[in-house]
Amino acid sequence: MPPKPDTLRRRTGHYISNAVIVGLIGAMRALPYGLRVRAMGRIVQHVIGPVAGYRRRALRNLAMVWADKPLAERQRIARACLNNVGRTFIENYSTRDFPERLADNPLTGAGVDDLQAAAAEGRPVVLVTGHYGNYEATRAALVARGYHIGGLYRDMKNPYFNAHYVKTMEAFGGPVFPQGRRGTAGFVRHLKDGGQLVLLFDQHVFGAPTFDFLGHPAHTALSAAELALRYNAELIPFYGIRQDDGLSFETVLEAPIPHSDAHTMTQAITDSLAARVRARPEQWFWVHRRWRPDSD
Known part of the structure; x- marks a missing residue:
């Protein structure tokens, strides 16, 4: 029995999004380690985070927890958070370089x-x-x-x-x-x-x-x-x-x-x-x- 249309759409969406992620990981891993980590941080901070709604969610959480902080400070934290998320992601896919850096x-x-x-x-x-x-x-x-x-x-x-x-x-x-x-x-x-x-x-x-x-x-x-x-x-x-x-x-x-x-x-x-x-x-x-x- 062929998959239902909604199941097929979901499966296709998963396949395409994973292909994009794998391509991005491959491109980043071709760069020297330091440049790779900094670049991925900026990509998530300036592109993926805002487009995917992560920046908006971070700001919403920050406004709930720290409503007394100035908006500019909450925005700074959100930007830095997204940068850290991007760095963490590519570090964890740097399965040789990252462990070697942490070994000592x-x-x-x-x-x-x-x-x-x-x-x-x-x-x-x-x-x-x-x-x-x-x-x-x-x-x-x-x-x-x-x-x-x-x-x-x-x-x-x-x-x-x-x-x-x-x-x-x-x-x-x-x-x-x-x-x-x-x-x-x-x-x-x-x-x-x-x-x-x-x-x-x-x-x-x-x-x-x-x-x-x-x-x-x-x-x-x-x-x-x-x-x-x-x-x-x-x-x-x-x-x-x-x-x-x-x-x-x-x-x-x-x-x-x-x-x-x-x-x-x-x-x-x-x-x-x-x-x-x-x-x-x-x-x-x-x-x-x-x-x-x-x-x-």
Whole structure:
């Protein structure tokens, strides 16, 4: 039976958009690394972001959270955010150059010793972060030091894009698992074996409890805290903070979140990210639909 017209249109749209993305990635990867990253940042900031509506969404989120900030400042943050999104995208597709640059990056923060101790003792670790700076920078630095870090990802709506997106995550080292039942067995086994797992927790999840994030309720999954409690794993917030040169990173592991209950621990990691956003707001992905009503 041939596909329905709407299904065929959607599939065709996915195919065409993926072809454009693949072509852009190929063109960017032909450039020297520094020029590649700067160019992709500008393309997303000045072209893709405004056309795709990401700039408008970022400004809407900023107006909700920081209505007291001058419009010019909110616009500056939105522009810088889009630039960071573009840089992050092409960095993560630079599967040879980017990890090589992070291989000797120093690890800082109170959580470094805790991670090392857990790994030495064969205890599992859940490393949790948000879409801030480049979240793969710290993972790349850790993998270069011999850590076997698994990743948990959310399938993209575009199946053509999703296929090579997953491969880029696998290229950083360590297994990656899709969210949902299909990936549960794999990442649970990885944790039980004393491995480390990376989770990004700052996207809207329908039906999840709400937690205060930057002064507004945001539906947030309890997964990271629940995994830490269930498998007696350290829960360590981490960040790859882009530096002023636009190419290098501070790779930080914060002190582990004390075990209590899933709600308290989830608010703690949310507060950790909020503090980072307040300190360097342009590094967070304001383009996400982070605050959404249940009916949206």
